[in-house]
Amino acid sequence: MFRLTSARFTALLPQHAFDRLDWLRSAAGASIGIAAAATITMMLLGGDRTTLPWLVAPMGASAVLIFAVPASPLAQPWSVIGGNLFSAAIGLAFGLWAGSPALAASLAVGTAIAVMIFARCLHPPGGACALLCALGAAGADGWSWPYLWPIAANVLALSLAGFVFNNATGHKWPHRAPASDTAKAQADMREDIEAVLTEWDEVLDVDIDDLHALLQATNARAARRTA
Template identity: 35%
Template sequence: MDRVTPWRQLVHGLGPAIGPGSLREALRAGLGAAIGLAVTGLFLLSPEADLRLGLYLIAPFGASSVLLFAAPNSPLAQPWSALVGNMAAAAVGVAVCLSVSDPVWRIALAVGLTIVATITLRAVHPPAGAVAMTAAMNPEAVAKLGFGFVLAPVGLGTLALIVVAVIYARATGRHYPFRQFSDPGPHGTADPAPSERLGLSHDELTAILQNYRQSLNLGVEDLARLIGAAELQAAAHRSGPLTVQAIMSRDLVTVGPDTPLDEVADLFRDHDFTSIPVVEAGDKYLGVIFQLDLIRRAGEDAFRYEGGFAPAMSRLIRRDGEAPDAGAIMRRDVPQSRPDTPVGALLPLLSDGGCHAVPVLNRGRIIGIVTQTDLIAALARQSLRPT
């Protein structure tokens, strides 16, 4: 057994502490920051802007952009932390700048008091220290602007970054601001997602974060999500060697992409299915239609044409050349599985309510499907077996 020496610990500690990131995410964050700063510059830059002092598009905005666009789930990046933290730092910086003449003490006090203020206001935002330092290092400009520096550029610039971050996150499939523990669940009810129903209250989760001094790095919602994911992963280990091939439904009822929706509706009714795979010649997998897709599409049509739901459903499945076919409403982004995939790997996919069935593929051909019912039955059988 290799002995871990202090030297090896030191070398290991100098390595990256952040997990590997994808190039796609890096480009997403970088583009967002560029857009955010460009929009902020449109608000703040003017022919009269003193770019030499950098007080209108200040350097701390770059640091704020890193948090808002690259780490939008961090508590340090949330709107309250960013806006209140930066503005409180600006106010502290201006006050110290106007009352302390020595540059060393001015800078030290501005940053130190900013830390005290932002912790007290529950608005810790690392770039706020740079905001205070920017004010302390530019006494002439601060004397000219006074406490107006708090509103512009700091307040207005930070608010512009936040607005762009909210819009950009929604447009690129991310959550910002991050979800709160008390936010509605995925179905719009007070119940959290199934994987996050831990039996732990908000106060208990908060106490865990505080005990481990992680309240600045992790939100309560994120902690609940991570604990739920860890529990599902542990349950997957306990499911043993059981594979998807052993529990999947094999006698499949499928439709082609050009199948009329009235036939699809008949299949749902006749077989009491909630999902039907869409294939082309040779059982080549294309996607899945969920029963919910028909209901949702009819609801959208009812809203679009200002009619009732029943007429919209009738119009959706009629055969008059106008109704969409199966290929028009199928989902292509459904998670997929291989026959030798462990059953436990499907737990996080089928337990959060976002996916109701996982197609099983072999070289692009569908050979089975695992529904939530299949998974529950398999786990029930496993629980009855003697250990």
């Protein structure tokens, strides 16, 4: 009979729990970021806030990335700003052109992913932005290009809050990988990492420089233990 021990249960979980009080820092940052995005956008919209959205749902997903995993390549400022705004514009364009919500949504999300990859600003909430705007433009609500302004205000305000909060709490944002040794052996290690990732043909949610620094630190720690 299978017994689900605590060790087995932990092994089923794909993510580790945050150390120390990082969970509290992430939660507080996300709350502050969303509040800033909503407040600033409402102030900028003024009387238009009754007809235009002053906060859009994809910002919740962006806040998770910005404040919970600020070192992720998908959570960097260019990814947040470019990914959301490119995708929102693409969604509006397809929604206004296609007429059919289903057709507009499918084309918008697929195109948004392609554009984000080529523009090097892949950001998962961008897919939600494309979907939201495509459905809004092709559906009964009749969204048009002015709807891009509150989304832009949301994105910029959230990014500003992320910059201030993350840097104030000891998490450099934009993220920079720790400095690494530039010796020949270390250069070879980085090339090996790149080669392995190419062989795997997978996109990992971690920067190569971070992987390189992590392996260097691990090797150095192992060498000290051996000595």
